[in-house]
Amino acid sequence: MGATLKAVTTTEGVAPFAFSEHALAECHAIMARYPEGRTKSALIPILHIAQAGNDGWLSVPAMDAVAAVLGIQPIEVYEVASFYSMFNLRPVGRHVLEICRTTPCMLRGGDALIAHAEKKLGIHVGETTRDGLFTLKAVECLGSCGTAPMLQCGATYHEDLTPEAFDALIERLRATTVRSNYTDR
Amino acid sequence: MGRKLLLEHENVPGIQGLEVYRAKGGYRSVEKALRTMSPEAVVEEVKKSGLRGRGGAGFPTGMKWSFLAKPPGVPRYLVVNADESEPGTFKDRYLMERIPHLLIEGMITSSFALGANLAFIYIRGEYFYVSRILERAIAEARAAGWLGRNILGTGYDLEIHVHVGAGAYICGEETALLESLEGKRGNPRIKPPFPAVKGLYECPTVVNNVETIAAVVPIVNDGGEEYAKIGVGRSTGTKLISAGGNIRRPGVYEIELGVSCDEFINSDQWCGGVDGRAFKAVVPGGSSVPIVPYELFLKTAAGEDRLMTYESLSDGGFATGTMLGSGGFYAYNDAQCIVRSTWNHTRFYHHESCGQCSPCREGTGWMEKVLHRIEHGEGRMEDIDLLWDIQRRIEGNTICPLGDAAAWPVASAIRHFRDEFEFHVRHPQKVKDPRHFEKEPFVRKPKPATV
Numbered sequence: 001m002g003a004t005l006k007a008v009t010t011t012e013g014v015a016p017f018a019f020s021e022h023a024l025a026e027c028h029a030i031m032a033r034y035p036e037g038r039t040k041s042a043l044i045p046i047l048h049i050a051q052a053g054n055d056g057w058l059s060v061p062a063m064d065a066v067a068a069v070l071g072i073q074p075i076e077v078y079e080v081a082s083f084y085s086m087f088n089l090r091p092v093g094r095h096v097l098e099i100c101r102t103t104p105c106m107l108r109g110g111d112a113l114i115a116h117a118e119k120k121l122g123i124h125v126g127e128t129t130r131d132g133l134f135t136l137k138a139v140e141c142l143g144s145c146g147t148a149p150m151l152q153c154g155a156t157y158h159e160d161l162t163p164e165a166f167d168a169l170i171e172r173l174r175a176t177t178v179r180s181n182y183t184d185r
Numbered sequence: 186m187g188r189k190l191l192l193e194h195e196n197v198p199g200i201q202g203l204e205v206y207r208a209k210g211g212y213r214s215v216e217k218a219l220r221t222m223s224p225e226a227v228v229e230e231v232k233k234s235g236l237r238g239r240g241g242a243g244f245p246t247g248m249k250w251s252f253l254a255k256p257p258g259v260p261r262y263l264v265v266n267a268d269e270s271e272p273g274t275f276k277d278r279y280l281m282e283r284i285p286h287l288l289i290e291g292m293i294t295s296s297f298a299l300g301a302n303l304a305f306i307y308i309r310g311e312y313f314y315v316s317r318i319l320e321r322a323i324a325e326a327r328a329a330g331w332l333g334r335n336i337l338g339t340g341y342d343l344e345i346h347v348h349v350g351a352g353a354y355i356c357g358e359e360t361a362l363l364e365s366l367e368g369k370r371g372n373p374r375i376k377p378p379f380p381a382v383k384g385l386y387e388c389p390t391v392v393n394n395v396e397t398i399a400a401v402v403p404i405v406n407d408g409g410e411e412y413a414k415i416g417v418g419r420s421t422g423t424k425l426i427s428a429g430g431n432i433r434r435p436g437v438y439e440i441e442l443g444v445s446c447d448e449f450i451n452s453d454q455w456c457g458g459v460d461g462r463a464f465k466a467v468v469p470g471g472s473s474v475p476i477v478p479y480e481l482f483l484k485t486a487a488g489e490d491r492l493m494t495y496e497s498l499s500d501g502g503f504a505t506g507t508m509l510g511s512g513g514f515y516a517y518n519d520a521q522c523i524v525r526s527t528w529n530h531t532r533f534y535h536h537e538s539c540g541q542c543s544p545c546r547e548g549t550g551w552m553e554k555v556l557h558r559i560e561h562g563e564g565r566m567e568d569i570d571l572l573w574d575i576q577r578r579i580e581g582n583t584i585c586p587l588g589d590a591a592a593w594p595v596a597s598a599i600r601h602f603r604d605e606f607e608f609h610v611r612h613p614q615k616v617k618d619p620r621h622f623e624k625e626p627f628v629r630k631p632k633p634a635t636v
Contacts, residue, residue, distance in 0.1 A: 048349065
């Protein structure tokens with residue numbers, strides 16, 4: 001997978017991680033879905049929970065905590081976390097804006113939206129704003145081709161985006177203090 | 186030609202909930218199958234229906250089910266493929282979001298037919314919010330006794346769980362999906378053994394697309410023969426098409442297989458024609474299927490009207506045809522650049538290659554590089570043949586079909602639009618503007634009818 005974000009492979013200077021009681025209960029509920037001896041299946045769902053509980057990214061301590069919950073080797077967690085594009089292996093902004101860049105979106109102005117976003121936020125794709133509020137990513141097809149151009153932020157799809165609608169979204173997100181996570185309900 | 190079997194109630198208020206879904210006839214197929222039919226009889230109806238896998242491959246579903254191994258004492262699994270990662274495809278998302286109980290109902294009836302007591306929906310991580318909708322529907326169904334122990338007092342037990350992925354196109358390939366569901370990287374497995382023999386946790390497993398499983402509901406309700414009356418030849422029933430690109434009315438449409446391509450793309454019932462310019466090309470079944478010029482989408486090389494069926498769209502093979510694929514349909518107007526689009530497609534496949542097989546891992550990267558330089562006015566004439574050579578060496582030489590899927594868009598773009606590639610090499614200054622065909626569309630030289 002073409003990783004735009006390089007992994008942090010050290011624990012030095014990285015905050016320690018522990019699951020909250022609530023998150024731990026959720027992990028155990030997920031593990032119970034799978035047959036006996038097959039709880040490693042819960043790895044990806046639990047990585048999502050860990051990421052949401054670690055400011056939106058998977059540090060080495062966070063991944064090690066996942067390994068401990070599942071009773072597997074840390075390397076089994078690292079190799080999975082580094083394969084999937086939704087896992088951030090470096091710190092990200094409070095709101096990660098993932099604009100679809102794949103062909104069907106491109107046909108409806110996806111490229112122009114990315115260019116507009118770069119200009120509006122003053123950063124390039126793959127970067128985070130200085131205030132730590134926004135990370136901009138260009139991602140592959142999100143299954144929203146009929147409502148393109150679009151972006152995903154946390155659990156929410158923002159579709160049929162115009163430059164004005166994008167700017168309004170940025171203002172709304174600036175006003176919230178809550179991080180956008182995939183696991184948001 | 187407007188019968189809807191899956192989306193009939195798409196606009197009924199409250200259809201997301203069990204109460205309204207049930208009032209509209211929901212869960213009848215479960216009652217019928219569990220109370221009045223044997224599992225074998227359900228499989229027989231699916232065989233009679235002629236239903237083919239709706240994820241893209243089009244393999245007969247009844248046949249796939251009949252391959253399921255049944256060693257005594259070994260659990261069997263149904264896994265629904267809701268990864269929906271083929272660019273252009275958003276039909277399953279629509280179906281799950283609008284009518285989640287239709288998928289749950291189809292899963293109960295199908296699991297009963299297959300003898301599975303545990304079933305999973307593997308849904309792409311980006312659809313996290315859809316997974317919540319499905320979880321709510323499962324909880325409702327469970328509370329009402331449609332799931333759990335001793336369903337309808339028949340002694341049949343079933344649990345369904347939603348499993349979210351985390352962003353990887355390759356996990357739409359069924360063996361990569363199973364690896365991912367087991368908590369591993371999504372590296373496709375070497376086949377055989379097929380999942381029907383050794384699938385999830387090395388147990389016999391059927392993996393089916395969301396739409397395929399949903400179609401089992403009308404098939405069991407009305408009988409396989411009734412379903413097979415819809416459509417043309419071996420393309421039976423209805424198909425969800427997610428339409429996008431430069432059309433006036435993008436959206437998800439349920440069509441009876443056999444609608445003419447002209448009607449589908451131009452009638453106001455569906456795509457509604459082009460968005461103010463002229464059509465140039467069509468990708469009818471997701472980014473992996475060959476791109477064809479608009480004229481070849483409307484009519485076969487022999488001059489016959491093309492139909493929205495598996496057979497008609499592939500008429501002429503790869504020389505002049507394409508594929509129905511997943512139903513991820515997108516059309517290009519004449520402001521679009523085929524080289525740019527091909528570069529974009531190839532970047533996608535390079536990004537999504539799992540890296541196991543060198544022809545795919547390396548070849549997609551080389552193609553991306555070469556296409557990037559042609560599109561940016563730095564290409565050489567021999568690059569076009571180089572591209573042809575690379576794609577030819579990927580196709581058929583990889584464990585899974587991602588290699589083929591990466592090769593076909595490049596091959597078809599060169600086959601049908603070679604003059605556009607040559608234009609890029611001849612006019613490097615003109616193509617440096619990314620919107621180079623917007624003001625001055627590229628005019629294709631008329632081609633002889635046979636290629």
